[in-house]
Amino acid sequence: MMRIFLACLLMWAGGTSLRAQQLNSRQWQDSMREAISIAGTDSARAVLAFQLSEHLSLRDTLQAAHFLGQGFRWAGRSPLLQAIYPYYAALLRSRTDPSGAEALYLRADSLLAPFPGNLALTIRSKAVHRYGALRMLTQDPTQFADLLLHKAIPLARRTGDSALIGKHYLGIGYVFRNHGQHDVADGYMRTGARIMGNGPETAEQRIVTYIALSENLSLAGRNNEAPEMLAHARELLAPWPESDHWVDYYAAESLYFNEAKEWQQALESLSKGSVYADKLHKVYEKQRLQLQQYYALHNLGLYREALRVAEHLMRQPEMTAIVTNRLLLYAGLADTWAALGNKSAAYAWQKQYSTVSDSFHASRLTQEIGAMEIRYRNAEQKEKIAILEAEKKQAQLAGENSRLSLWLMAAASVLVVVIAGFIFVHYRNGRKLAWQKLQEMKQRGELTTSHAMLEGEERERRRVARDLHDGLGGMLAGMKIKLSGIAAENEGDALYQVIGQLDHSVNELRRIARNMMPENLLKFGLETALRDLCESLSSPATHIRFQAYGVAADLPVQTQVTIYRIVQEALANAIRHAGAREVLLQCTQDGQVFFITIEDDGKGFDVPAKEKDPGTGLANIRNRVHFLKGKMDIHSVENEGTSINIELQVNG
Structure with a gap:
């Protein structure tokens, strides 16, 4: 049975989007209507009407269209308000006409470009995010990550809106999570939470973050940490029994129970979430819950009921429009038919899964997203260095x-x-x-x-x-x-x-x-390759921790390969010969000096004796250290572990 994966590609195009969704929707709508009625100018009324239309776009499309039209009339001939209008118009078309909505988001960004104020920058940032979310639905997550890193976040930073910046980082976390890089996703999600915490953070923002972190922890194999996040979210949601976020909460809770193999409790959570989804007319969110219901039923051995749920989801266009959802359903149908003893049907669905999986190239997409992250980090670092150098020169x-x-x-x-x-x-x-x-x-x-x-x-x-x-x-x-x-x-x-x-x-x-010859070394550089090496060598018997500080991305390729081989040989010795349970690898660069520290808790060895008769592995390490004009120092105590410190000369 394939690992449970909570499909959430619509997360930022739908329920937990960039809008400042209020926990008490009805009360917020009433306050906005009152604000419109007492506003002193048509321009102020237009902005408020547009915001109310955005809030209603996923609740009551008729009312949303009404306030959108009111806002357009109040906007009059104001160039700024006329430029803002396409963004709010796109919100109403995003589900019925995604291509038309994409064009409107791009138009809003283009029209608002000449305006320097925070309102224009905020709408541009949100438009870019929503455009990228729609592109992600057409199997282009790399473009979504690229837009967030290189356009949406820089625009948000110019406004100083910490909540907006933090939500962009949370969105990047969803992209990495959807492609299996849960540790990277966790880092981005927590970064988003930290940034949002620097500003006037709302209870709703914390709820969204706790739910996202809970789901990612369950998917990352750290399911025991999820209940803490769920408890925080539930405590904040308790005063708001009508909140939209209960749907997402029960989805995360059911994922936790499924991962904990408490499938009956998962079904109970899914039943509660489905009630909210039906009440709030959340079609896709209901289908997400049903996907979790399939896994619970299958694991309980209720294969016929599980099959009915899976076949129902295969007929839903909202679910099958997303390629990762189709992969989950293909694999699930193959597993269920196999459990029912129909091998020909199982083979047919498995073949369908293999065909779509090969064309999807999930690993390539993950690498491209990783490459974008590296380019973004490098650009950010260069910008900081340029500022510091200018201050220093002055x-x-x-x-x-x-x-x-x-x-x-x-x-x-x-x-x-x-x-x-x-x-x-x-x-x-x-x-x-x-x-x-x-x-x-x-x-x-x-x-x-x-x-x-x-x-x-x-x-x-x-x-x-x-x-x-x-x-x-x-x-x-x-x-x-x-x-x-x-x-x-x-x-x-x-x-x-x-x-x-x-x-x-x-x-x-x-x-x-x-x-x-690891491809990641040639494509994404030394730090990414070393991190992947540590992950690939880690096992239940040996845990490898990797820490990197200041590793330059522009080291000569031959230098990167030499360093990679040194680390590869040292880690192999720690695992194969020392029998280590815990290994720590630290790589630090200070200008043209590169430091490597490898510590393990293995059985150790007699260093002087080993120096007289070194094995092939140690000899290979020394040759490569000598090649980079470096030095190596080994400390080892039998039955206590080994520490290797290496200093290399590199040229950037």
């Missing part, structure tokens, strides 16, 4: 002006001493320079030899990895497809076992190829 200029006269006076007196000592220094340095040049020539020869050896080794690794992945991997995959076809026709259990073994062999082959 301070230096002021100091230099005050010291200039003193330097001119001191220079005259020092000049006599310098000339007198120059002849002596020149003679002594001449002899020293000749000796240094001789030593440098010797070192350059050794480095050239080492460089050629390492480069040849990496080139051969790439060749073998490519041959394994593209050649042998392709052949094994072809064999699997043919055997699957034969198995479907003959319905033989033995053939399915062979297919499973063959599938395991393909995965092992690809793992070996990635270890020989």
Whole structure:
């Protein structure tokens, strides 16, 4: 049974969107109507009517359209209000005409670009977010992440609205969560919560954040931490029994119970959530709950009931419009038919799943989103550095002006001493320079030899990895497809076992190829590759923690490969030879100096004895450290663990 995954791609296009949704909707509507009636100008009435239309767009489309029209009439010929109007018009079209809504969001952004005020910047930021959310529904999450990182957040920062900035970060967290990067998603969600907390945070914002964190913790394998978040959300929701957020709360609670294998309680939560969804006319949110209902029924062994739910969801356009939802349903139908003993139907749905999964390229999308995050972090860092350098230069200029006269006076007196000592220094340095040049020539020869050896080794690794992945991997995959076809026709259990073994062999082959030359190193840089290496080597027996500080993204490729091989060999020694349960890897860069620290709680070894007779792994590490003109220090105590400290010279 595939891991439960809460599909939520409509999260930011629907229920928990950027609008300042109030916990007591009816009371808020009444206060807005009163504010419109007493507003002193048509422009003020127009803005209030637009905001009320936004609030009603998912509750009462007729009333929303009424206030949208009122706002347009009150806007008159105001260029700013005329430019704002397309954004609010798009809200009403987002579900019935997504393409038309996309065009209106882009038009609002374009028309508002000349206006510098906070109102224009806020609407532009929200329009970009909503446009990206609609694009995500058409299987383009990379564009959504790109828009949030590079446009929506910068616009929001110019307004100083911490709530708006924080909600954008929460949106990025949803993108990473939907593609299985739950640790990254957790970081963005908590960043969003922290930013929102710096401003006038509302109870609703905290509710949305707690629910999002709870769902992500359940999906990340940290289900035991979810109840705390659910308790916070429930406490804040308790005074508001009519709030829309109860639907999302029960969805998160049912996910927790499903992950905890308390399926009967999951069904009870889903039943409560469905009542709210029906009452509030939330069609897609009701379908999300039904997807969780399917998992609970299947795990309870109620396969016929689970099948009816899955087949019902397959007929719902809101659910099947999203590719990840289709993948979940295909896999679920395959599992359920297999449990009912209908192997031909199970095979047909499994084949459908494989076809869509291959075309979706989930791993590629994850890598592209990760690359965007890296580019955004680099741009942010460069901007900070430029500001600091400008401030530093300004301070230096002021100091230099005050010291200039003193330097001119001191220079005259020092000049006599310098000339007198120059002849002596020149003679002594001449002899020293000749000796240094001789030593440098010797070192350059050794480095050239080492460089050629390492480069040849990496080139051969790439060749073998490519041959394994593209050649042998392709052949094994072809064999699997043919055997699957034969198995479907003959319905033989033995053939399915062979297919499973063959599938395991393909995965092992690809793992070996990635270890020989990891693609993430070449695509996304050293830090991402090291993080992926730690995750791939972690297991129930060994937990690896990775910490990185100031690692430059523009290190030469050969330098990054050399550092990666040093860490790879050291981690392999800690796991294979030391039998460590806990390993800590820290990588820090300070200018042209790169520090590596690896600590483990393994069985340790006798360092002096090992220095006399080093194994292949330790020798490989020392060769690569020497290649980067580095130093290595090893401390180890038998039965207590080992600590390795490495200092390397790198050129950015």
